[in-house]
Amino acid sequence: MKSIKQLIIIVALLMSTVSIAQNSKQASFKPGAIWPDNKGVHINAHGGGLLEFDGTYYWYGEHKIEGKAGNRAMVGVHVYSSNDLYNWKDEGIALAVSDDPESPIVQGCIIERPKVIYNEQTKKFVMWFHHELKGMGYSAAKTGLAVADSPVGPFEYIHSVNPNAGQWPMNFTAEQKQMTFPKELKSWSEEWLEAVANGMFIHRDFEKGQMARDMTLFVDDDGKAYHMHASEENLTLHISELNNEYTAFTDRYVAVMPAGHNEAPAIFKKDGKYYLIASGCTGWAPNAARSFVADDIFGPWTSLGNPCRGTEEQMKTTFDSQSTYILENPEKPGTFIFMADRWVPDNAIDGRYIWLPIEFQGDKPVINWKTEWTLK
Numbered sequence: 001m002k003s004i005k006q007l008i009i010i011v012a013l014l015m016s017t018v019s020i021a022q023n024s025k026q027a028s029f030k031p032g033a034i035w036p037d038n039k040g041v042h043i044n045a046h047g048g049g050l051l052e053f054d055g056t057y058y059w060y061g062e063h064k065i066e067g068k069a070g071n072r073a074m075v076g077v078h079v080y081s082s083n084d085l086y087n088w089k090d091e092g093i094a095l096a097v098s099d100d101p102e103s104p105i106v107q108g109c110i111i112e113r114p115k116v117i118y119n120e121q122t123k124k125f126v127m128w129f130h131h132e133l134k135g136m137g138y139s140a141a142k143t144g145l146a147v148a149d150s151p152v153g154p155f156e157y158i159h160s161v162n163p164n165a166g167q168w169p170m171n172f173t174a175e176q177k178q179m180t181f182p183k184e185l186k187s188w189s190e191e192w193l194e195a196v197a198n199g200m201f202i203h204r205d206f207e208k209g210q211m212a213r214d215m216t217l218f219v220d221d222d223g224k225a226y227h228m229h230a231s232e233e234n235l236t237l238h239i240s241e242l243n244n245e246y247t248a249f250t251d252r253y254v255a256v257m258p259a260g261h262n263e264a265p266a267i268f269k270k271d272g273k274y275y276l277i278a279s280g281c282t283g284w285a286p287n288a289a290r291s292f293v294a295d296d297i298f299g300p301w302t303s304l305g306n307p308c309r310g311t312e313e314q315m316k317t318t319f320d321s322q323s324t325y326i327l328e329n330p331e332k333p334g335t336f337i338f339m340a341d342r343w344v345p346d347n348a349i350d351g352r353y354i355w356l357p358i359e360f361q362g363d364k365p366v367i368n369w370k371t372e373w374t375l376k
Contacts, residue, residue: 026086028374031319031354032342037080038089045078046341046351049115049216049325051125051151057082058151060094060114060127070348073097073111077129079152085330085337085375094153095127095146105144105157109134113324115217116151117225119246125151126246128227130215131160141211143229145247158247162209163227163240169255170298172199179203197258201232210238214263216325218297221269226297230263231255234281237262239297254298262290268326268336268358275365277307277338279322284345286317291365307358310369319369321354329357331375338367 024036035043045061052058063078064070079094095114097107105111110132117126124147131144142162146155168177181200185192205211215229225242227249232238237260240253256262262278269275274294280287291307294300308315321340329335335357342352357373359366 028086028372029355029370030372031356031370032352035088035353038087041090042349043080043088043353044349045080046343046348047113047324048339048341049113050327050339051116051118052327052330053118053125053151055083056151057085058091058116059088060116062112062114063093064348064351066347066349068346068348071110071345072134073105073109074107076105077111077114077127077155081152091152094148095129095155095157098157103157104131104133104160106134110138111144112213113215115215115325117217117219117246118151120223122245124149124245125153125155127155128215128217130213130229138213141213141231143212143215143227147247161249162205163212163229163238163249164251164253165209166207167251167253168206169199169202169238169253171254171300172202193259196232196235199255199258201235202255205232212238214265216265216267218267218269220297228265228267228276230265230281232258234263235259235261237265237278239299252298256299256301257292257303264323266323266326266339268328270334270336270360273363275304275326276301277323277326277365279318284343286320286322286343288316289318289323289367293363304364307365307367308369309366314369319354319356319367326358329375335359336365 037043044063045059048059048061050059059080063075065074076093076097077095079091080088081091082088098105112130114129127146129144131142132138133140142160144160145158148155176199181195211231212229219225225246227240236258237256241250261281263281264279266277274297276292288306289308291304292301308318321342323340325339327337338356338358340354344350356367
């Protein structure tokens with residue numbers, strides 16, 4: 001039996017531990033810093049997206065491991081929950097990779113940029129993600145679907161597809177549908193770029209379905225959901241309408257900024273206008289962000305230029321990061337938070353998160369660097 005003195009010491013230690021845990025709680029955002037979860041471990045949810053459900057936020061992202069192998073899906077999609085956006089509870093793996101070599105999501109495939117939305121009609125949580133088949137590099141360019149009854153999963157993998165097979169973009173002209181293209185065009189030549197802008201890759205992939213790499217999801221005020229993804233060898237963004245269950249594509253989609261070479265799309269809506277922030281395509285290396293605005297989600301979209309403000313280097317590299325998602329600030333409705341990743345390809349697990357407030361100068365979104373900031 002423990003003595004009274006021993007019990008007093010144990011109670012004191014427990015109280016001290018509780019005090020330390022309480023004092024270690026986050027009360028601000030520190031972009032680029034280690035961001036510990038409730039277990040004190042750096043959050044492992046890269047290329048992520050957020051879902052708010054019943055007053056709780058859920059952060060879904062790629063679970064990375066150490067080294068270059070971490071850029072492949074060795075574990076699956078991680079999920080965390082939070083009530084304040086600063087402090088996150090580890091909820092485990094929402095979608096696990098398979099150990100079945102015949103499964104499309106077998107360990108070692110590529111699963112990137114998972115996004116989850118909730119369907120009010122079916123009461124299902126619907127996840128879409130960029131999916132590449134194991135051993136095929138980035139040639140499959142598919143988008144994967146998984147569903148769950150709970151925001152923390154487990155999510156059931158359904159299938160992966162190339163979107164909009166046998167469908168022309170809504171903003172394609174009759175002339176573009178009838179075009180043929182020379183088999184031999186020098187990449188990046190004026191003639192080649194013109195061919196891309198006129199749908200050369202859309203024609204190529206018409207029967208099997210279009211490419212879908214970096215992607216995001218967006219649910220509009222009317223409940224309609226959209227899947228936005230880098231397509232056509234990353235040269236053109238596509239915005240595709242999802243069905244009422246959010247589990248398949250309708251025949252409505254558009255090609256946005258043809259031959260613009262955009263990826264990493266993140267979208268939000270403010271005062272009836274749609275705003276898009278994307279990046280250029282330079283592999284794992286950061287580049288300058290670009291922003292666009294439209295009165296309709298299907299466009300036309302107008303360029304607003306680089307939204308980043310700061311030093312030349314910060315503007316040139318989007319603060320050494322790449323966009324992944326944009327969410328509304330719960331403390332300031334009508335204002336938004338830019339979410340981005342600072343990739344570390346040689347040691348994927350060390351990737352950092354860049355969260356910054358989006359401000360407006362007139363009708364243009366602006367992102368300024370802050371070493372620390374709060375929602376209020």
